[in-house]
Every structure is written in C-alpha cells, then in structure tokens.
Amino acid sequence: MSDARVASLQSAVPTLRVLNDPADLAHYGGDWTRRWTPAPLAIALPASIEEVQATMRWAYAQGVAVVPSGGRTGLSGGAVAANGELVLSLQRMNRVLGFTAADRLLTVEAGIALEAVHEAAREHGLQYPVDFAARGSCSIGGNIATNAGGIRVVRYGNTREWVAGVKLVTATGELLDLNRGLVKNSSGYDLRHLVVASEGTLGVIVEATLRLTDPPPDTRVMLLALPSFDVLMEVFQALRARLPLEAFEFFTDRALHHTVAHGAQAPFESVYLYYVVAEFASAGEAGEVALLSAFEYCMEQGWVEDGVISHGDAQAAALWRLREGITESLAPHVPYKNDVSVRVSEMPAFLAHTQALLAAEYPQFDVVWFGHIGDGNLHINVLKPSDMANADFVIECERVTKLLAAALAEHGGSISAEHGIGLVKKPYLGSTRSAEEIAVMRGIRRALDPAGILNPGKLFD
Amino acid sequence: MSDARVASLQSAVPTLRVLNDPADLAHYGGDWTRRWTPAPLAIALPASIEEVQATMRWAYAQGVAVVPSGGRTGLSGGAVAANGELVLSLQRMNRVLGFTAADRLLTVEAGIALEAVHEAAREHGLQYPVDFAARGSCSIGGNIATNAGGIRVVRYGNTREWVAGVKLVTATGELLDLNRGLVKNSSGYDLRHLVVASEGTLGVIVEATLRLTDPPPDTRVMLLALPSFDVLMEVFQALRARLPLEAFEFFTDRALHHTVAHGAQAPFESVYLYYVVAEFASAGEAGEVALLSAFEYCMEQGWVEDGVISHGDAQAAALWRLREGITESLAPHVPYKNDVSVRVSEMPAFLAHTQALLAAEYPQFDVVWFGHIGDGNLHINVLKPSDMANADFVIECERVTKLLAAALAEHGGSISAEHGIGLVKKPYLGSTRSAEEIAVMRGIRRALDPAGILNPGKLFD
Numbered sequence: 001m002s003d004a005r006v007a008s009l010q011s012a013v014p015t016l017r018v019l020n021d022p023a024d025l026a027h028y029g030g031d032w033t034r035r036w037t038p039a040p041l042a043i044a045l046p047a048s049i050e051e052v053q054a055t056m057r058w059a060y061a062q063g064v065a066v067v068p069s070g071g072r073t074g075l076s077g078g079a080v081a082a083n084g085e086l087v088l089s090l091q092r093m094n095r096v097l098g099f100t101a102a103d104r105l106l107t108v109e110a111g112i113a114l115e116a117v118h119e120a121a122r123e124h125g126l127q128y129p130v131d132f133a134a135r136g137s138c139s140i141g142g143n144i145a146t147n148a149g150g151i152r153v154v155r156y157g158n159t160r161e162w163v164a165g166v167k168l169v170t171a172t173g174e175l176l177d178l179n180r181g182l183v184k185n186s187s188g189y190d191l192r193h194l195v196v197a198s199e200g201t202l203g204v205i206v207e208a209t210l211r212l213t214d215p216p217p218d219t220r221v222m223l224l225a226l227p228s229f230d231v232l233m234e235v236f237q238a239l240r241a242r243l244p245l246e247a248f249e250f251f252t253d254r255a256l257h258h259t260v261a262h263g264a265q266a267p268f269e270s271v272y273l274y275y276v277v278a279e280f281a282s283a284g285e286a287g288e289v290a291l292l293s294a295f296e297y298c299m300e301q302g303w304v305e306d307g308v309i310s311h312g313d314a315q316a317a318a319l320w321r322l323r324e325g326i327t328e329s330l331a332p333h334v335p336y337k338n339d340v341s342v343r344v345s346e347m348p349a350f351l352a353h354t355q356a357l358l359a360a361e362y363p364q365f366d367v368v369w370f371g372h373i374g375d376g377n378l379h380i381n382v383l384k385p386s387d388m389a390n391a392d393f394v395i396e397c398e399r400v401t402k403l404l405a406a407a408l409a410e411h412g413g414s415i416s417a418e419h420g421i422g423l424v425k426k427p428y429l430g431s432t433r434s435a436e437e438i439a440v441m442r443g444i445r446r447a448l449d450p451a452g453i454l455n456p457g458k459l460f461d
Numbered sequence: 462m463s464d465a466r467v468a469s470l471q472s473a474v475p476t477l478r479v480l481n482d483p484a485d486l487a488h489y490g491g492d493w494t495r496r497w498t499p500a501p502l503a504i505a506l507p508a509s510i511e512e513v514q515a516t517m518r519w520a521y522a523q524g525v526a527v528v529p530s531g532g533r534t535g536l537s538g539g540a541v542a543a544n545g546e547l548v549l550s551l552q553r554m555n556r557v558l559g560f561t562a563a564d565r566l567l568t569v570e571a572g573i574a575l576e577a578v579h580e581a582a583r584e585h586g587l588q589y590p591v592d593f594a595a596r597g598s599c600s601i602g603g604n605i606a607t608n609a610g611g612i613r614v615v616r617y618g619n620t621r622e623w624v625a626g627v628k629l630v631t632a633t634g635e636l637l638d639l640n641r642g643l644v645k646n647s648s649g650y651d652l653r654h655l656v657v658a659s660e661g662t663l664g665v666i667v668e669a670t671l672r673l674t675d676p677p678p679d680t681r682v683m684l685l686a687l688p689s690f691d692v693l694m695e696v697f698q699a700l701r702a703r704l705p706l707e708a709f710e711f712f713t714d715r716a717l718h719h720t721v722a723h724g725a726q727a728p729f730e731s732v733y734l735y736y737v738v739a740e741f742a743s744a745g746e747a748g749e750v751a752l753l754s755a756f757e758y759c760m761e762q763g764w765v766e767d768g769v770i771s772h773g774d775a776q777a778a779a780l781w782r783l784r785e786g787i788t789e790s791l792a793p794h795v796p797y798k799n800d801v802s803v804r805v806s807e808m809p810a811f812l813a814h815t816q817a818l819l820a821a822e823y824p825q826f827d828v829v830w831f832g833h834i835g836d837g838n839l840h841i842n843v844l845k846p847s848d849m850a851n852a853d854f855v856i857e858c859e860r861v862t863k864l865l866a867a868a869l870a871e872h873g874g875s876i877s878a879e880h881g882i883g884l885v886k887k888p889y890l891g892s893t894r895s896a897e898e899i900a901v902m903r904g905i906r907r908a909l910d911p912a913g914i915l916n917p918g919k920l921f922d
Contacts, residue, residue: 102698102806147647158645160654161622174897183836184619184802184878186608186658187886187893188920189902193621193654197647237563341645345563375644417645425648432648436635441650443908448901459649 005064006042009086012058017045017092028089029081031074033424034334035394040067040081047092049167049175049206056204057173059086065456068200070111070142073134075337076422078146078199078458085456088204090141096120097207104212105164105181110141110205117210126212129156133324141205147197149418151323154374155246156213158418160196165209168195168202171449181209194444199420200455202448217281219246220291221310221319224298225272226250229355231303233348235276236373238301242294244281249323251275251370256322258368262329264321268306277323279316326370333383334390335368336397337424340408341377341417350411354380357407361400377417380404398427405431421459429460466525467503470547473519477512478553480504489550490542492535494885495795496855501528501542505549510628510636510667513549517665518634520547526917529661531572531603534595536798537883539607539660539919546917549665551602557581558668565673566625566642571602571666578671587673590617594785602666608658610879612784615835616707617674619879621657626670629656629663632910642670655905660881661916663909678742680707681752682771682780685759686733687711690816692764694809696737697834699764703755705742710784712736712831717783719829723790725782729767738784740777787831794844795851796829797858798885801869802838802878811872815841818868822861838878841865859888866892882920890921 003020010018019028020042029038041064046052059066065085072079081087090111097107099120106120106128115135121128130143132150142148144166148159156162164181168191178192179185195202226232236248253273260266267275280291291309298304310316342350358367358380366383382400384393405415405428415421415428429438438460446452464481471479480489481503490499502525507513520527526546533540542548551572558568560581567581567589575589575596582589591604593611603609605627609620617623625642629652639653640646656663687693697709714734721727728736741752752770759765771777803811819828819841827844843861845854866876866889876882876889890899899921907913 100804100806102694102808103804105804105806147651149645149647153645160651170897170901176895176898176901178898180873181804182802182873182875182878183805184610184614184833184838185875185893186610186877186879186881187875187890188658188660188882188899189655189663189905190608190621190658191898191901193657194650194905196654197649197651199649202650233563341643343561343564343566343642344644345561345566347563372645377645412641412643414643414646414648416647417643418647420647421649429648432646434637436631437637437639437652438649440631440637440652440909444650444655444905447904447908 003041005062008062009042009044009055009058013051013054016051016055017047019043019045028069028087031072031077031079033075033077033080036077036080036082036423038081039084040087041084043087043089045089045092049169052088052169052204052206053173053175055088056169056171059453060172060451063451063453065453067455068145068204070139071113071134071137073138074142074146074422075339075419076416076424078420078422078455080423083457090139090206093206099124103181105209106212107207107209108140109207111139114138114140114143121212124212125215127215128162128210128212130159130162133327140208144196144205144208145199146418146420149372149375149377151247151249151372153372154248160193162211163192163196163208164211166192166195166205167207169204169206171203171451171454176203197420199422199459201445201459202454219279219316220282221316222278222280222295223267223308223319223322224276224278224304225268225306226274226276226303227272227305229274229351232274232276232373234301235298235303238298239278239294240374243290245278245374246281247277247279248374249277249370250373251323251326252368254366254368255326255370258329259322259325262325264325265318267308267319267322270306272305275322277319323370326368330368330381330383334393335381335383336394337419338380338401338404339417339419340380340404340413340415341375342408342411342413344374344376346411346413347373347376350407350413353407353411354404357403358400361403401428408432423458426460464502466523469523470503470505470516470519474512474515477516478506478508480506489530489533489548492533492538492540494536494538494541497538497541497543497884499542500545501548502545503547505547506553507549508553510630513630513665513667514634514636516549517630517632520914521633521912524912524914526914528916529606529665531600531606532574532595532598534599535603535607535883536800536880537877537885539881539883539916541884544918551600551667554667560585564642566670567673568668568670569601570668572600575599575601575604582673585673586676588676589623589671589673591620591623594788601669605657605666605669606660607879607881610833610836610838612708612710612833614833615709621654623672624653624657624669625672627653627656627666628668630665630667632664632912632915637664658881660883660920662906662920663915680740680777681743682777683739683741683756684728684769684780684783685737685739685765686729686767687735687737687764688733688766690735690812693735693834695762696759696764699759700739700755701835704751706739706835707742708738708740709835710738710831711834712784712787713829715827715829716787716831719790720783720786723786725786726779728769728780728783731767733766736783738780784831787829791829791842791844795854796842796844797855798880799841799862799865800878800880801841801865801874801876802836803869803872803874805835805837807872807874808834808837811868811874814868814872815865818864819861822864836878862889869893884919887921
C-alpha cells in the first residue's frame with residue numbers, strides 16, 4: 001500500500017478489502033480481450049452496498065476514476081483498467097437475497113454468477129432464461145451492464161427483458177432503487193432501462209431483481225448440415241413457422257474444424273460448409289411428427305444435406321458442445337471478434353455483402369463465422385496467423401472493421417449486438433448511432449457523472 | 462391569426478396547417494381529465510416529419526412551449542395546454558408505413574389510432590397485443606409516451622415491450638432514429654426506452670416500429686362473483702397456475718351498478734360485492750376440462766359465489782362490456798381517478814391498508830374500484846356528489862391522495878401504473894421516485910431540452 005491514495009481509501013473506508021499486489025492488479029485489471037496491459041491503481045472488493053457507496057464518495061471527492069467490474073468475461077474491454085483506475089469488483093457481493101413466489105421475482109447481489117442465478121431459479125421450480133457459454137464466470141451485474149444476449153434470445157429476449165429492478169450507486173455515492181420489481185410503473189423516465197447496456201458509465205449496479213418464468217420445456221436438439229449461406233434464412237423461417245423454437249444457432253466448417261481440433265466429436269462423416277444447431281420444445285407424439293415433418297420439408301427443398309436429431313440429454317449436450325465450444329477453441333488463436341447485428345429481414349443482403357467484403361479483404365486469415373441468426377446477430381472471428389505480431393494483426397483487423405462498419409450503416413445494423421462497445425468498438429460507434437444520438441448520450445452521462453469518474457474512456461469520450 | 466407568433470410560425474413553415482379558432486383551441490387544448498381550461502397559443506397539425514422538425518426549430522428559436530398531442534385520451538393532464546403553449550398534434554400523421562414479415566415489424570406514424578394498428582396487424586395474420594378501452598381514439602404516440610398498459614398486460618406486458626424502434630424529434634428539431642427495429646443492439650444507452658413513458662418531455666414521437674406476435678388464440682371468458690377482496694388474490698393465483706391466462710380484471714359492485722345504469726345487462730340475479738372477468742386461451746377438450754376443473758376448485762374453496770363461462774363471441778363481448786364499460790359509465794360523475802400499483806405479492810397487504818384508509822376518509826363519496834390485479838394495478842375512482850362544486854371535490858380528493866401516496870411509499874408501489882404523471886399526479890411523484898431519482902431525471906431532461914420548451918410543467922418542474 002505504497003500509494004498515498006490507496007492509504008487514503010483504506011482510511012476513508014476502513015472495513016473495505018483493498019488489494020494492490022502486482023498479481024492482483026494484473027488479475028483484476030483485464031478482461032477476455034487481453035489487448036490492454038492492466039494497470040489499475042488498486043482493487044476494491046466491497047462486501048455491502050454501504051461500502052460501495054463509501055468507496056464512490058471517496059473516489060468522487062478525490063477525483064479517482066473507477067472501473068466497475070464483474071466476472072471480467074467481457075469481449076469489448078469495458079472492464080479493462082489500464083490507466084490507474086480503481087477497480088471496483090462486485091465479486092464478493094454474490095448472494096441471493098430473496099424470492100417472492102407471487103411475483104416470480106428473484107433478488108440477487110450484482111456479483112453473483114449467471115449459473116448461480118440459474119440454480120436459484122431451478123430451486124424455486126422456475127427458470128431464468130438468459131444463457132450463454134460464460135455462465136459459470138460472468139456476473140449478473142455485467143450481464144445487465146451489456147444487456148447480454150446469448151443462445152435463447154430468439155425465444156426469451158435479452159437480459160433487459162428480465163430485469164424488474166436495479167439498485168445503482170451513482171458517481172457521487174447515492175443509491176438509486178430503480179423500478180423495485182413493479183410490473184406497471186409509469187412515473188417518469190425508466191432509469192432502470194437506461195442502466196441496462198450502460199457499461200458502467202452511469203453508476204455501479206449493486207443489486208438486481210430478476211423476473212423468472214416457467215421452467216424450460218422438454219426439448220430436442222437438431223444438427224443440420226447446409227450447403228450454402230443462402231439457404232440459412234430459409235431454413236430458419238421454415239423451422240420457426242413449424243416448430244416451437246427455443247434456439248437457432250449457426251456456424252461454419254471453420255468453426256467445426258476448431259472445436260473438433262479442441263476435442264469435440266465430428267458429427268458427420270462428410271464435411272459440409274454450414275451447420276445449424278436448433279432446439280425445440282418437444283410435445284409428445286404430435287411434436288415428434290411436426291419435428292420430423294419440418295426436417296423432411298427442409299431436406300425436400302434441398303436446403304439440408306445431412307442432419308441428426310438428439311435422443312436423450314447426452315446427445316443433446318454433445319450437439320450443443322459443437323456450438324458452445326467455439327469460443328473456447330478459438331481462444332488460443334487470439335481471435336479478433338466482430339459481434340454485429342441487422343434486422344432479420346436484412347440478413348440475406350447483409351450476409352452476401354459481408355461475405356464478399358471479407359473474402360476480398362481477409363484472404364490471408366482464417367475467418368470463423370457463427371451466431372444467433374434468428375436475432376440477426378453474427379459473430380465473425382478473425383484468427384491471428386501464428387507468425388504475425390499481435391499489434392500488426394489488430395491494425396489489419398481494424399482496417400477491415402471500418403469497412404464492415406460502413407456495411408452495417410448501409411444495412412441499418414449495429415456494430416455491437418451483445419458484447420457492448422467498451423474500448424474495442426468505440427471507434428465505430430458512429431456507424432450505429434448518429435452524431436446527434438451520441439451528443440444526447442454524452443449529455444446524459446454528464447448529468448449522472450459530472451466529474452467523469454465512471455469508466456472514463458469507455459463507450460464514448 | 463391575430464397573434465404575431467402564429468403568423469411567424471406560419472411564415473417559418475408555410476406548408477404547416479395551423480389552427481387558432483377558439484373552438485379548435487378548446488378542442489385540442491384539453492384531454493380526458495377536463496380539470497384545466499384549455500388555453501393554447503395555436504394548434505399545429507404537421508403532415509410530415511420535416512414539418513415537425515421545422516415547427517420545433519421555430520419553437521426553439523422563439524422560446525415557445527410545445528405540447529405534443531395524440532388522441533388526447535390521457536387521464537393525467539399530460540396533453541393539456543392551459544398556458545399559451547403551441548399544441549403539436551400528430552393527428553394527421555396516422556399512416557401505416559410498412560411491414561416486414563421476417564421481422565414481424567410494423568412501422569407506423571405516431572398519430573395512428575391503436576385500433577388501426579390492431580387492424581393492420583390482423584391484415585398480416587398477426588397481433589399487436591396491447592389493448593384497452595380507448596383503442597378507437599388514443600394514438601400510438603400517446604401509448605408510447607405513457608407506456609400504456611391495459612387489459613392484456615398479465616399476458617403480453619406493457620407498450621414498452623412492443624416498441625422495436627422510435628423516431629423522435631428533439632427540442633432543437635433534430636431527428637433521432639432510435640434502435641431501428643433491431644433485436645440485439647448493445648451500442649450504448651437505449652434512448653428508445655428512455656422515450657417510453659417520457660410524456661412528451663424529451664421530444665416528439667413521430668414514428669414507431671412495433672413488434673407483432675402470433676394472432677390471439679381462441680379464448681373463453683369467465684365472469685366470477687366473489688364474496689370478499691381477501692379471496693381475490695387466491696382466485697388469481699389458482700387460475701394463473703391452472704389456465705393460460707390472457708386477462709384477469711376485477712371490479713366492485715359499485716362499478717357494476719354504474720355500467721348497468723349505463724345500459725349493460727346485469728349478469729346475475731343476485732348482487733355480489735366483487736367480480737372478476739378472466740379470459741383464457743382455450744385448447745379443445747383438454748382445455749375445457751381444465752377450465753371447468755379450475756372453476757370448480759375455486760367454488761369448493763368458497764372463493765366464488767356465482768359464475769358464468771362464455772359460449773360464443775357475443776356472450777364473451779357482453780361479459781367484457783361489464784369491465785370495459787366502467788370508465789364511460791363513470792364519466793358523467795366527474796371521477797377523481799387513482800391509478801396505482803404495487804408488486805403482486807404486496808397486493809393483499811396494500812388492499813387491506815387502502816380499503817381501511819378509504820373507508821375512513823371517503824365515507825361520503827361513491828368509490829368505485831376496478832383494475833388489473835394480476836399486474837398489481839388498481840384503479841380507484843372517486844365520484845363527485847352532484848351537489849358538490851368541482852373545486853371543493855378536487856381539494857378533498859387531493860387530501861386523501863396524499864394519504865394514499867404515503868401508503869404506496871410504505872408498500873413499495875407507484876402513484877401511476879399506466880396513466881402517467883402529467884399534471885394530476887405531479888404533486889405525488891415523490892412517493893414513488895426518490896429525490897435523487899427526480900434530480901437525475903431533471904438532469905436528463907435538461908440535457909435533451911436545455912430551453913425547457915417541451916411540455917413544461919408536466920411530470921416534474
């Protein structure tokens with residue numbers, strides 16, 4: 001604790017756990033982007049809302065920048081502390097605080113892992129339906145701060161839809177208790193919704209009240225092999241019209257190559273260009289008939305070259321692993337991640353445009369496509385050649401991202417569907433939000449954080 | 462056009478239709494509250510976004526206050542122009558602009574009536590599920606500006622859930638195109654959600670892109686007579702657990718008295734204290750069995766004294782009329798309206814508290830209760846005795862609303878569930894939103910409307 005500011009914080013909030021060993025600074029100062037060198041001032045690990053408030057009051061008085069921090073699984077650098085900021089980690093605030101059956105509301109501290117929320121919902125015979133591969137590490141506070149999406153958005157929507165209340169500690173240390181679980185509340189601006197996707201720039205999310213829903217139905221999982229990108233939307237529309245869709249995910253042969261190299265089992269003897277993992281609520285014999293008939297319809301149209309339908313949980317899990325294992329299998333290849341979206345109706349035109357763009361601009365790179373096609377959301381991962389320096393690779397990727405951003409603007413899309421803007425997408429925010437919108441956002445940020453101490457440099461300057 | 466400012470507006474926007482006959486000023490200057498004397502400067506009736514922008518640029522330059530105006534069916538005075546404001550009516554901007562089947566998105570001008578949106582959705586084999594009695598007169602822009610709820614919230618949520626995009630003209634005449642129909646878009650603050658429930662204080666809603674959903678299922682309607690308020694929540698929980706609930710509305714004997722006096726047919730020979738109109742998706746024979754068994758369960762518990770289940774659309778409509786006719790039947794009695802909500806789990810305690818409060822404070826008045834119990838939303842209408850002056854009546858009602866607001870604060874509720882704050886509930890906003898929240902809202906309002914020309918005096922000062 002050599003820094004005088006650390007001593008001052010510890011003296012202002014004597015009960016606060018503060019870390020500043022080099023290993024802790026490195027551990028808590030970065031996220032999954034791994035592009036910036038962590039260099040925080042110190043790590044604050046409050047155990048209560050009061051400690052968060054006291055920490056923010058100190059930071060406000062001292063003019064110290066604060067980076068709110070959850071599970072640090074972010075992919076846009078939103079939780080990176082590379083400029084002497086105080087990292088305010090919610091890691092120790094991870095309890096379930098309460099459940100009311102009549103409301104189906106679960107109240108949790110912000111640092112709780114998504115998976116623990118899933119478990120708590122299950123204990124009450126209900127479901128928290130937002131789900132994605134980082135479930136064991138990411139925190140609910142981070143999910144809210146980025147409006148996390150994932151693999152069930154096509155059926156259940158994004159995190160936003162499940163937030164019935166949020167407690168937020170502001171830049172000046174005040175506690176706002178927003179919406180408080182009410183179903184109907186037309187009493188002025190819904191600041192709860194302003195907090196969702198604000199990436200730690202408007203306050204520190206300390207508590208959330210989450211809506212739960214009916215437990216998930218029994219499901220069947222289907223893996224399909226497709227001959228071309230062109231039929232992907234046709235298959236989606238056909239299956240959506242015929243079956244109760246719980247998920248619809250696609251990936252390319254390059255993605256399958258990496259997951260199989262990483263230990264997954266190849267699903268078919270032949271290799272195909274495109275794959276879909278789809279999950280459906282199964283409803284007895286009638287459901288089975290509908291499932292087979294939908295599958296046959298797609299085969300007859302020539303849209304599907306091969307397919308398998310799960311029998312039993314183990315097979316379903318094995319099929320899902322082909323999709324969910326992608327991110328992990330790519331990690332050693334230092335992927336540059338694009339996370340873009342357009343309207344579903346705009347997807348065919350955008351896919352064609354983007355495929356041509358990337359084929360022309362990235363011939364030398366391994367490009368892995370996957371995503372949530374039913375939400376209009378594509379993940380385009382560019383892998384770094386092993387003999388290329390990371391800095392050169394990023395420069396080259398950013399050149400192409402500029403072109404991709406222009407394509408998105410043309411097709412009415414978004415440069416970030418679900419990862420957030422953070423540091424990584426900040427240069428391209430103008431492709432998605434107009435200058436007037438950014439000016440309004442800047443005014444709102446200033447209204448809540450006049451001294452500019454909350455996650456400075458993230459989202460926009 | 463005697464006022465120089467009206468001439469200046471007309472000269473600044475030559476194509477703009479401007480009215481300022483006394484009859485027009487009276488017609489467009491008020492809403493359903495009828496408590497304030499309309500006194501607008503003039504009425505602007507733009508036919509395009511460009512005319513709205515030009516009008517706002519003129520108003521900003523001249524420092525003229527503007528009241529955005531839809532169907533003027535509001536119940537909180539949000540569209541009242543009693544202080545020389547320019548009423549900016551969206552009435553002529555009422556077209557359907559487009560539909561995309563793959564997205565299930567309908568784009569409309571803000572002045573379109575809710576009923577016309579229902580019809581457009583039906584034409585595409587889909588449904589826009591927000592619904593309430595004012596459907597023929599209210600506009601989508603007004604629905605969004607108050608986050609309108611209505612009779613299907615228990616199944617489909619509020620207006621907010623169905624808004625995929627909003628175009629907003631700001632105080633300075635800039636056009637913001639917010640979210641543009643995207644399912645996933647984590648690119649900074651979701652200003653679309655900030656606009657919902659902003660009551661014309663952040664800009665003029667000129668266009669909306671609405672999500673549509675599957676067409677409504679076949680349904681059956683049930684009318685139940687209940688012996689006490691205490692069993693109301695029991696009946697709700699029992700039916701919700703057993704049946705696919707599409708609506709669950711309650712009203713009291715006093716409400717039935719007024720609708721019958723207004724021409725509806727009494728449903729039972731006997732008179733009971735409390736009634737429920739519930740609607741369920743009906744699914745063939747199994748559904749019929751579930752419906753009867755749920756009804757019998759409630760009878761066996763002693764929760765229900767009498768009941769009827771609709772056979773055919775005519776009977777269903779007749780049962781609904783008992784609930785939907787209430788507001789119209791009360792109108793001649795100059796009701797003072799309370800529109801409050803709590804969490805569903807808090808409803809029993811709040812009901813007991815409020816019943817005792819009103820019995821003690823309003824013994825001399827006819828108090829009519831109805832509402833959306835499954836959303837935690839009560840409408841408490843106090844009727845003016847015919848021999849009482851309106852001003853005295855309002856003073857007396859406001860005295861009791863202060864007590865009600867204190868009860869709401871105690872039970873974690875909201876002073877406005879779905880009508881909005883406007884002028885009527887402004888004195889009580891502090892019962893629902895903390896001083897810190899109101900300060901944040903004030904800062905946001907100032908950021909978007911620095912000159913304070915948008916609906917001044919509404920929501921908060």
